[in-house]
Amino acid sequence: MPLALPAVTPFIVEADEPARDVKRAAVRYLEALLTYPAGGGSVTASRSRLAGRGLAANGVATAAPLLDSTGSGTVQVIYPQLGGLTADRASIMAVARVSTLRGRRLSQRTRVLDLRLAKREGRWLVTGLSSTGGRPPSRSTSGDLADRVLSSRKIVLSDTSAWDIQAGRVDDRLLRLLLRLSRKHTLSVCVLSTGHPQNVFGGTSVSNHIRGRAVDIWAIDGTRVSAYARRPDGERNPAWRLMSQAMSHGANEIGGPWAFAGRYGASFTNTVHQDHLHLGFKR
Template sequence: MSPWVPGGNEISPEIKLAAARVLEALGTVPDGVPVGPAADRLAAAGADPALEAAAGPLLPPSSPAVAQLVYPQYGGLERDTASVMAVVRQTWTDGAERRDRLVTADVRLRRAGGAWTVSELHPVAPQPDAVAALSGPAAELAASPRVLLPNAAAADLAAEAVDTRVVGALLALSRTYELAVTVFRAGHPENVFGTDRTSNHTRGRAVDIWAVDGRPVVSMAKDEPFLLDFLAAVRSTGSDEIGGPVDPDGPGGKHFSDALHRDHVHLGFERAA
């Protein structure tokens, strides 16, 4: 598997690359090499070896193993600090069997002397049996072949941490589009990054979508009809907090756009149910 490489339109790709190299170093272990300690792998990636202490499930259960980023999406972007919410596919060998899982992590970075480095790791502990506990619309969503849900997102559903309006909106959209979800709640910064305001993700009232019909949102031109049609479809679900690469309705409307949301569509509900 190849290391993650940024495509076109990525904002400050060096930030995501710094996060990706750390996640790949933690999760990629050659045959015959122990999973831990990982200090040498981190040092080779230009990262602080002390990050291993917070790696948790970013270290695979056994080796040989490979970690490949599904997508590293921004969770926050300021002048000298950033959050990258990464979904990582881990593949490892367990005896004669090959296993895999999706692990979500909030990776915090800082810039000093012009260089971005990883300062904190906040992985979400996998819950492999989360889907089995689901019922009703949440179970329908998790079982849909048209919606890619990382394990952390399925666990949020199982914990009943996701607003039913968000579930309903995704089911409605999935009738027309294939969706790739980054996060609901777990793996997202608690507050709107750089502020003291509680994020609607924390309230369970939002979801981030990084790809539609297999196409990364970041790859879409801002004036592309497909993107504009999808944003209109999101609006038709009743969402009143829609972030994305472009703001179709201008200041004071339901949509908003900034550099942070160039790489995903945020579907949220500002008002409580």
């Protein structure tokens, strides 16, 4: 039987998502850019494809490592998480499974893609790709703790995040935190380090993600954090409860849908953190 690209479904940005227009623009761009027939993966063909759908053909050259100039390709967007937002600029960190097929060679990788967008004349447009999700490390430096995270069925990682762990970029405290929080819940990770904006969006301070000291979780037990955000807070809300538990385990940089103070610390919230839990260590 001949090889075929995996079946995909268009991603629907739910009505309860924050910055829905931004997310929809990012999804439209990715699905147009990374879905093409044999021979349609060149930079020139990709620019024409985007333009033909009324989309700005920005960032295509940067996306070249994701494309196959002689093969065919498809993408399954898994989740577009906010990475930063101002009145006219945004970052979307999209977890996406990128597949290419050339002859009998099928390649599939789940990556974290950092798309940058700008609002022009009332419309959000992708202006470029800041990250294509990295590449496998030439040598794995992971130890027992990292191996436990990588092999856990309750911690859902992209290839991008797995590469971060294998390369030794992730603080051991964060790995322990993931293992502890996943004892009773399945955690879907959006980003660890690679794929996150270098600086806190709109500022000059380097993000703790880049230092390997923070993780963003976009779903708990298969339910989006943005859906939990619409429910009452408190111990009965799994997202709220995980924020509180992270504090009790020593994390001291906690962002999410709610700002609250407890015995072990306090959390922060804003529009960007309505769709994920940011759990980290300041130092």
